[in-house]
Amino acid sequence: MKQILFLLMLYLSVFADELGNLLTKFNQVTQLHKDSKKEAAGHITIYTREDLDRMQAYTLNDVLNTIRIFNLQASKGGGTSLSFATAKSSMVTPIKIFINNHELNNATFGNPLAQYGDMNLYFIDYIEIYQAGNSVTFGNESGSMLVKLYTKKPEFENSTYGEITIDSEGSKQFNILDAKVIDRKYSYLLNLDINDKKMDKQKLNGYELSRDYSIGHLFFQFNKKDDYVVEIGATYGTKDTFAGFSMTPLKDEQEGQNLYLHVDKKLENDITLRGSISLEEVYLDYLDGVGIKLSDGTTIEKLKTHGETTSSSLTVEKRYNSLNNELVVALKAKQNTGRLYYFKADDKEKNMINGPTVLNIYSIYGEDLYNFDENNLLTLGLRYNYLTDNYSSEADSSFLYRVGLVLNHKSYTSKIFLFNRINQPTMGQQSLSPIKIKPNADLKPAKINILSADVDYAFSEKNNLDVGVAFAKLEDAIVIDSNKKQYVNTQEKVSFKRFYVRYKQKIDLHNKFMFGFYRVYKAKSFSPARGALLQVFNKIGKVDIYNELVYRAEYTNELGKSMDAGYDYSVAITYPVSKKSTLKLKGENIFDKASEVYIYDDPDAEGIYEPARQQRFLVSWEYEF
Amino acid sequence: MKILFLLIFLTLSLFSDQNNIKAKIIATVLDNLYSKEQKIVFSDDKVLLDKLSSHYKTTNRCMDSNFLILQHWVELSDSCKKKKIFVLNYNLLYDIPQSFGAFFFKKGRANVVLLKDKLEKNGITPSKRLESYVEDKLW
Numbered sequence: 001m002k003q004i005l006f007l008l009m010l011y012l013s014v015f016a017d018e019l020g021n022l023l024t025k026f027n028q029v030t031q032l033h034k035d036s037k038k039e040a041a042g043h044i045t046i047y048t049r050e051d052l053d054r055m056q057a058y059t060l061n062d063v064l065n066t067i068r069i070f071n072l073q074a075s076k077g078g079g080t081s082l083s084f085a086t087a088k089s090s091m092v093t094p095i096k097i098f099i100n101n102h103e104l105n106n107a108t109f110g111n112p113l114a115q116y117g118d119m120n121l122y123f124i125d126y127i128e129i130y131q132a133g134n135s136v137t138f139g140n141e142s143g144s145m146l147v148k149l150y151t152k153k154p155e156f157e158n159s160t161y162g163e164i165t166i167d168s169e170g171s172k173q174f175n176i177l178d179a180k181v182i183d184r185k186y187s188y189l190l191n192l193d194i195n196d197k198k199m200d201k202q203k204l205n206g207y208e209l210s211r212d213y214s215i216g217h218l219f220f221q222f223n224k225k226d227d228y229v230v231e232i233g234a235t236y237g238t239k240d241t242f243a244g245f246s247m248t249p250l251k252d253e254q255e256g257q258n259l260y261l262h263v264d265k266k267l268e269n270d271i272t273l274r275g276s277i278s279l280e281e282v283y284l285d286y287l288d289g290v291g292i293k294l295s296d297g298t299t300i301e302k303l304k305t306h307g308e309t310t311s312s313s314l315t316v317e318k319r320y321n322s323l324n325n326e327l328v329v330a331l332k333a334k335q336n337t338g339r340l341y342y343f344k345a346d347d348k349e350k351n352m353i354n355g356p357t358v359l360n361i362y363s364i365y366g367e368d369l370y371n372f373d374e375n376n377l378l379t380l381g382l383r384y385n386y387l388t389d390n391y392s393s394e395a396d397s398s399f400l401y402r403v404g405l406v407l408n409h410k411s412y413t414s415k416i417f418l419f420n421r422i423n424q425p426t427m428g429q430q431s432l433s434p435i436k437i438k439p440n441a442d443l444k445p446a447k448i449n450i451l452s453a454d455v456d457y458a459f460s461e462k463n464n465l466d467v468g469v470a471f472a473k474l475e476d477a478i479v480i481d482s483n484k485k486q487y488v489n490t491q492e493k494v495s496f497k498r499f500y501v502r503y504k505q506k507i508d509l510h511n512k513f514m515f516g517f518y519r520v521y522k523a524k525s526f527s528p529a530r531g532a533l534l535q536v537f538n539k540i541g542k543v544d545i546y547n548e549l550v551y552r553a554e555y556t557n558e559l560g561k562s563m564d565a566g567y568d569y570s571v572a573i574t575y576p577v578s579k580k581s582t583l584k585l586k587g588e589n590i591f592d593k594a595s596e597v598y599i600y601d602d603p604d605a606e607g608i609y610e611p612a613r614q615q616r617f618l619v620s621w622e623y624e625f
Numbered sequence: 626m627k628i629l630f631l632l633i634f635l636t637l638s639l640f641s642d643q644n645n646i647k648a649k650i651i652a653t654v655l656d657n658l659y660s661k662e663q664k665i666v667f668s669d670d671k672v673l674l675d676k677l678s679s680h681y682k683t684t685n686r687c688m689d690s691n692f693l694i695l696q697h698w699v700e701l702s703d704s705c706k707k708k709k710i711f712v713l714n715y716n717l718l719y720d721i722p723q724s725f726g727a728f729f730f731k732k733g734r735a736n737v738v739l740l741k742d743k744l745e746k747n748g749i750t751p752s753k754r755l756e757s758y759v760e761d762k763l764w
Contacts, residue, residue, distance in 0.1 A: 019737060019758070022650045026735045029643045049733050125733065156730040158715040181716055184698070624732060 024509050031126065040369055040379045040406050041138070042130035042146070043415065043454050043468055049125050049152075054537050054546045056572035056586045056620070058165065058173070060097070060147070061117045063127055065550055065568065065613060066535070068500050068518045070145065071527050073597045074610040078211040078242030080117045084144060085518070086496065086525040088558050089597040090480065094423050095145045096138065099219075100231065102262040105278045105311040105336070115235065115258055115280065122163065122175040123191035123219050125152040132417065132452040132470055136365050136381035136400050137328055144421070151221060151231075154179040154187035165584075165620040169198040189221040200615075202608045207248045207289060209608065210240035231262040241286065243608065245303070245435055247601045251287035256280070270319040277312045294345065295438040295485070296352070304344040305434070309427065310337045329366040335359070338427045343434060355431030355441030356389035367402075375408040385422075391431070391441055398422045398445065416453040423448070425478055429487040438486035446489070448474045466502040471495070496522035510539035528552035528566070528595060544574040552595035559603050566595025568613065584620040589613050648676035650728060651694060651711075654737060655681065657752035660691075660709070668694040670713065695721065709747045718763055725749060726758075738763060 031048050038044075047055075047063055057063050061080050065072045073089055075081040084093045097104045097112045106112040121127075130138070130146040138146050157179035165173040175193040182188070194216045202209040215237030222230045234257070241252040260278035267273060284305045286292075291299040313334035320327040336359045343352045365383035372378060381402040388395045402419035425443040433439040452470035459465070474496075476489040500518035507513075513536040520529045530553035538545045550568040557563055572586040592615040600607030651673065655664060665682045667690035668674040674683050674694075684690050687705040696713040698720045710721055715729035718738075725743035729736055739751055739759045751759055 018754070019650065019653050022646060022653060023735045023737065026643070026646045026650060029646060030735070152733060156733050158729070158731045161732060184716070 021509055038135065039413065039415070040377060040404060041135035042417070043132055043452065045129045045131070047127040052121060052124070052126065054544050054572065054574065055548065056546070056574065056584055057121055059118050059120060061613065066533050066548065067129060068516055068531065068533065069131065069498055069520060071552060071595065072612040074599065074612050075114070076242065076599055077114065077244035078240055079114045080612050081111050081113055082145070083527055085520040085531065086522045086527055086529045088526045093144045095147060098146070098148045099233070100151060101264055101274060102231070102276050104260070106280065118195065118197070118213070118215065119217060120175055120193040120195060122193055123151050123177055123189060124149045126150050132450055135367060136383040136402055137330070137367050151189060152179060154189050154223070155181050157189070159624055161622060161624040163620055163622040165618055168617040169200065171197045185225050187223045191219040193217050202610065204247055204606060204608055209242050209247065209249070211242045213237055213239040227266055229264040233260045234258070243599050243601070245286055246288050246290065246292045248289040249286065250289050251285065253285040255283040272317045274315040274317065275313070279308065279310050281308045293436055295434055295436060298345065300345040302346045304342070306341040307432065308339045308341065311335070324371050326369040327366065332363040334361045336427060338432050340432065352434040353431050355439050356391035357427070357431055358390040359427065360388045362386045377406050379404040379406070412455055412457040414455045418451050421448040421450065423478070429478060433487070436485060437480055438484070440487045443478060443487060444476050444489050446474060446477045448472055462506040464504050467499070469497070469499045471497050494522070496520055512537050525555060526558045528555045542576055546572040550594070557598055559598070561598050563596060563598065566593060566611070567591065568594035580624045582622040584622065586618040588616045588618070590615065644672050644676065648673055650737065652677060652680065654711070654726070654755065655692065657755045659750045659752065660748055662691055664692050665690045666692045666694060669699065670694065670696045709749060
């Protein structure tokens with residue numbers, strides 16, 4: 001019997017499963033995302049290490065460009081922003097970005113992509129994106145979408161490797177990563193990347209608008225097994241301001257730095273302590289050819305400013321696990337502080353702050369997963385936030401709830417969530433918005449109630465169809481009043497519906513494709529309401545070939561301008577030259593047909609058309625030391 | 626015929642999850658290593674040992690074996706130190722310098738490496754199918 005089994009295995013190993021295929025299969029079943037993903041936390045999209053490698057996703061923007069129901073677009077300031085499909089391009093939808101267990105803050109403008117959209121993903125192992133149904137355990141304030149970046153694990157790396165990338169625009173990028181386990185108990189991960197990015201410049205009436213930037217980023221993690229994790233991140237760089245202040249810049253020197261320190265400490269009795277401190281600092285020296293209008297109505301030519309935002313938080317989390325229940329309860333305190341060291345308009349100091357500059361948020365929250373049998377669960381999450389600031393005499397509070405049902409069957413998983421969301425006004429909207437748009441200290445938070453459902457049906461082990469719908473009602477949305485030139489809460493209640501379909505087909509161990517389509521239905525639409533994505537992963541011999549097509553429908557913007565449909569087609573080819581080195585070629589937005597936004601200062605004057613990702617061809621060489 | 630189908634089914638289902646794939650990787654490596662004596666395998670990974678027991682002679686005592694497959698660092702007895710050692714962790718290749726090969730994660734990927742000089746010292750000849758996994762030194 002043993003001999004028959006042995007011969008059979010030998011036969012299988014010779015003809016079906018050579019060692020290389022087995023190693024690939026092992027990689028796929030041991031991918032790290034399987035440990036962290038929370039099916040009950042929302043509608044989830046996962047980009048595995050293998051996906052990110054084959055996609056050659058250099059930056060977070062390369063990933064977010066493929067996300068359904070959102071449009072990645074060029075922002076006026078030269079970076080990128082994500083807007084909900086149909087929303088005005090100027091209305092940045094609040095998303096939250098986490099590295100491991102900690103949020104990356106952007107307390108001033110509520111758009112973490114401004115700092116982290118171009119962050120290199122070299123040290124990231126996999127990404128989870130939760131859309132709608134976000135668990136109340138993810139941070140104090142709620143976001144429309146949650147992006148969780150998980151760093152590489154030293155015990156799976158055991159190496160030092162680096163990469164050099166150049167592109168057709170003259171950009172240069174350098175990354176190096178070192179990750180090791182020391183003495184079985186300790187481990188570290190060190191990542192350094194330097195990116196000198198060049199982009200095609202826009203020219204308007206003889207003025208040059210540039211999105212170029214040079215940025216250096218350091219990430220260091222030190223870990224003691226089953227005890228504590230310390231993470232330090234630092235970013236320093238200079239960035240051209242594009243059309244952020246006006247369309248007529250003569251000098252736009254912008255310098256910024258971010259620092260953060262995250263600490264996780266496991267205590268006895270399933271208690272975890274999390275602390276975080278972060279700092280965002282910006283210096284600006286700007287000279288305008290025509291004059292820029294400040295929010296107080298004056299027009300100036302020279303602007304020099306130095307601002308800073310700090311954010312600190314402390315969380316104590318306790319887990320209770322019983323036969324049927326998984327309960328998490330937590331207390332969290334967070335403080336955001338904004339400061340303008342100076343604001344010099346035409347060399348004269350001005351006070352441009354009119355609103356709160358210190359915001360304290362105290363939260364208590366809990367979430368229970370009740371497994372009523374081994375496949376099905378009910379989840380209930382509650383959060384109470386108590387908010388105080390240094391401007392208003394009265395404290396504010398908010399209450400968040402989320403109820404969900406997750407049913408697992410042999411061939412399908414279905415999820416339904418009912419929840420509310422509160423979008424707190426940013427410090428920029430309330431106090432620190434010196435250019436053109438007046439801040440409003442009396443802004444109320446926007447409130448959204450959402451019902452979302454999703455069914456993921458597996459036809460077989462190789463293919464599945466995922467269909468999702470959602471209905472939402474929004475009140476007190478924060479918009480810009482074009483007459484008052486000020487942030488206000490809109491009086492009208494807005495509702496929308498949306499659906500998506502995603503089909504995945506695995507052909508074999510190395511070949512697969514995915515097609516997805518979505519549509520949002522809303523009375524007024526100012527950005528693409530429909531979109532689609534096709535991703536094809538192939539392997540021919542040793543060469544990995546990845547094809548991606550991102551479609552965004554035509555639309556009419558808030559000025560009544562008709563905008564063409566966008567087709568962002570990208571190809572990535574990866575060739576392992578040897579065990580130690582890999583050559584990579586990539587074309588992004590190859591036909592230069594990606595969806596664009598119209599960026600303007602004055603509705604009656606000329607503006608510019610700009611895609612989030614410009615046409616670009618990259619060559620990269622990776623080497624393991 | 627029924628038995629053959631049953632065998633195929635059992636074999637395929639045996640290798641359907643992580644532990645099974647790991648066992649199949651180790652079995653594929655061992656199948657393709659030739660040495661003079663019959664292989665008697667010991668491992669401190671009991672799940673792996675159990676799975677390998679269906680087509681290798683296995684033992685629960687290190688000293689009764691001639692092939693050791695180790696996942697954790699242990700202070701080996703003098704007699705065990707002389708056995709042929711294959712490790713399941715990158716750092717163990719350094720911790721147990723006499724080990725001739727390893728199955729480990731590096732740069733986020735599963736790898737198998739067989740060290741040429743250690744194979745020779747242990748009197749092991751790899752088959753042609755393992756040629757691409759034989760290295761002069763660890764990278």
